[in-house]
Amino acid sequence: MSMLKLHYIVPGDDFTRAGEASGDVKHKLKKLGYNPTAIRRVAIAMYEGEINMVIHAGGGEAFVEVDPEKVEIVLVDKGPGIADVSKAMQEGWSTAPDNVRSLGFGAGMGLPNMKKYSDEMTIDSVVGEGTTLKMIIYAQSTKL
C-alpha cells in the first residue's frame, strides 16, 4: 500500500536549487513519522542523484513512492548517459568539469554514496539517450 507518491522536475539550469526535491521528500517523510535513519539515507541518496542530474544531464525528473516498508526513488534524465557504469561506481572517478569541483561536488563520490546509502540500486543508461536510476531504501534496514 502506497502512502505517498511524489513527482519532481529537477531544473538543470540552476545549481542553487539542486536539493529542493530531496529536502521536500525528507520533510514529508518526517511528517509521516518514518524511521529517522531511513529518512536520512533517502535524503542523502536522492540529493546526490539530484546533484548528478544537474551537473551531468541538464536536469531531469524524480519519482518517489513511499510505503510502510520502503521508499523507492526513480531518477530519470535525458542527459549524455554513462559510458562506463563500473568506472563511475569507483570512488574518486569523475567526469565532472573543474567548475563543478569549485561548487563542492565532482569528487567522484556521487554514485558510490548513492549505492552506500540505498539497499538496492540499479542504473539503466544509454549513451546519447539518458539514464534511469532506481534506488530502494527499506524502512527497517540495518545497513549503516
Place this chain on the structure above:
Amino acid sequence: MKVRDIIEILKAEVLVEGNLEEEVKTACGSDMMSDVLAFVKDQSVLLTGLMNPQVVRTAEMMDMHCVIFVRGKHPDDLVLNLAEMKDITVLATPYRMFTACGLLFRNGLEGGCDV
C-alpha cells in the same frame, strides 16, 4: 559540547541563530560536500570554506544543526535565508580551517571516524 561553546572557542560571529543549546558530538571539515555526505555521524557540525547554498542543503540532508564558515567568510543572503528556513545555525569564525578544527578537537570535539 554545545553550539554555544563553539561560538566562544572559535570567536565566532552568529549569522543565523538556531538552537544554541544543541548538543554536538562530532565535527567534519571539508570543502567537498560529497566527502561530507560519505560519512554520516550523529549530531555533527560542518566546517567549510565553501560559500554556496549546497552547504546548507548538505547539512540539512545530514541532520546537522550548525554550519561554520572559516577564514571570516560571510555567505550571501541566499545561503543565510535557506539556513534560517531549515533552522540551521550559521557561524563565521576568523580562524582558518586547520586551526578551527584543531581548536574544537583540543576542546573535546572529535571527528568520529576511528580507524
